[in-house]
Amino acid sequence: MIDWESDPELKEMQRQFILSLHERRNLLATALAAIKPAVPDANVDEALKTIQFVAHKLAGAAGSYGFGKLTEIGGRIDDLLDEEEARKDLKNIIALSSELDALMDKVLKTGRE
Amino acid sequence: MNDQAPAKREILLAEDEEHIAKLVSFKLTKEGFSVTIAKNGQEAMDLMITKPWNLIILDVMMPYHTGWEVLKALRDSPVTWIKSIPVLMLTAKGAQKDISNAAELGAEQYLKKPFDPAELASIVRKMTGA
Numbered sequence: 001m002i003d004w005e006s007d008p009e010l011k012e013m014q015r016q017f018i019l020s021l022h023e024r025r026n027l028l029a030t031a032l033a034a035i036k037p038a039v040p041d042a043n044v045d046e047a048l049k050t051i052q053f054v055a056h057k058l059a060g061a062a063g064s065y066g067f068g069k070l071t072e073i074g075g076r077i078d079d080l081l082d083e084e085e086a087r088k089d090l091k092n093i094i095a096l097s098s099e100l101d102a103l104m105d106k107v108l109k110t111g112r113e
Numbered sequence: 114m115n116d117q118a119p120a121k122r123e124i125l126l127a128e129d130e131e132h133i134a135k136l137v138s139f140k141l142t143k144e145g146f147s148v149t150i151a152k153n154g155q156e157a158m159d160l161m162i163t164k165p166w167n168l169i170i171l172d173v174m175m176p177y178h179t180g181w182e183v184l185k186a187l188r189d190s191p192v193t194w195i196k197s198i199p200v201l202m203l204t205a206k207g208a209q210k211d212i213s214n215a216a217e218l219g220a221e222q223y224l225k226k227p228f229d230p231a232e233l234a235s236i237v238r239k240m241t242g243a
Contacts, residue, residue, distance in 0.1 A: 001229055013139065017132045056174055060205030061132050063227025071227050078205065 004066060017065045018111060021104040028054045028101055035090055044090070051097055052081040058100070069113045073100045121147040122167040122241045127157035127183060128203070129175045133226065137170065137203070140230040141237060154178025161187055165194045167241045171220070173204040173211070180204065181218060188219040199240050203228065 004014045031050035034042050055077035063071030077096050080086045087093075107113060124146050128134040131152075138148045146167075151157035155177035161169060169187070173180035180202060190196040200220045204211065207225040215223050222236055237243070 009139065013132070013135055016135075020132060056205055057130050060172075060226035061130050064133060064136055064230075065227075068227070075205065079208075 002066065014065050017061065018107060021108050024054050024058060025101055025104050025108075028097060028104075032094060032097055032101075035094065048081055048087060048093070051093065052078055055081070055097075055100065058104075067107060067113055070100070070103055070107065073103060121145060122243050123147045123149070123164065124237070124241075125149050125151060125157070125160055125166045125169045127151040127154065127170065127175060127180065128172045129153050130172070133172075133203075136230060137233065140234055144234050144238070145243070146237065146241075154180070154183050157183045158186060161198070162190070162192070162195055166198050168199050168201060168237060170201045170203050170237075173202065173206050181214065184215070184218045184220055201236060201240060203233070 002010060004010050027050055031047040031054070034047040035044050036042075055074040058074035059071050059078050061071075062068075062074060073096060077093065077100065080093065080096070103113060122145070124141060126134060126137055126141075126148055128137065128150065129152055134150050134152075138150060141148050149160065151160050154175040157169075157171070157175070157180075158178055161183065171180040171183055175183075178186075184200055184202075187198060187200065188196055199222075201222040201224060202215045202220045203224050203226060205226040212223050222240060224233060224236060
């Protein structure tokens with residue numbers, strides 16, 4: 001895999017990817033807030049689409065930038081949301097999404113998983 | 114003696130995730146390819162017919178048109194040079210049904226994200242004869 005320290009341009013690209021986690025966390029937080037049981041008239045389908053969008057994009061990109069755990073959890077959420085039955089298990093989706101969010105927070109703070 | 118440098122192999126990369134697009138472009142440019150980025154499925158549709166690309170790299174989950182739709186439009190083209198452009202699918206979707214779908218629609222190669230840029234470059238070199 002890539003030696004991120006070998007090229008300043010590569011290192012900067014990795015730094016920019018890490019910074020992109022801020023926006024991904026914001027999107028995820030908004031979607032998660034919308035599917036909490038206490039939210040009346042929540043547009044659950046739209047929120048799940050957003051969660052899957054964030055998870056899918058992370059599954060593809062994070063591992064390519066050296067963050068395999070983000071890819072692994074993102075991929076699990078993406079796969080889960082492809083299944084009609086699993087989409088109904090909001091508790092599980094919220095738990096996995098929270099795990100993903102915590103890991104993004106860690107990467108933002110430390111640069112590592 | 115012909116002292117002209119050989120023309121760079123031209124690649125169209127359809128990818129809406131900007132960090133993946135940057136990484137692919139960085140690696141392939143270093144390898145001597147010329148990379149043009151389409152940021153969504155519509156841009157890919159518009160650009161794919163503009164020149165005989167040596168290769169098109171397609172993401173699947175993109176706004177406006179999915180990579181599947183772009184691939185189908187390419188292969189359904191009545192223009193021979195357009196429909197025969199080689200395609201590499203580069204996607205986080207890795208289920209067997211996705212791989213089969215890519216083959217059925219006419220993609221020559223499939224690489225799952227996350228990817229190793231060195232492996233990507235190796236596949237691209239082989240597909241373009243570089």
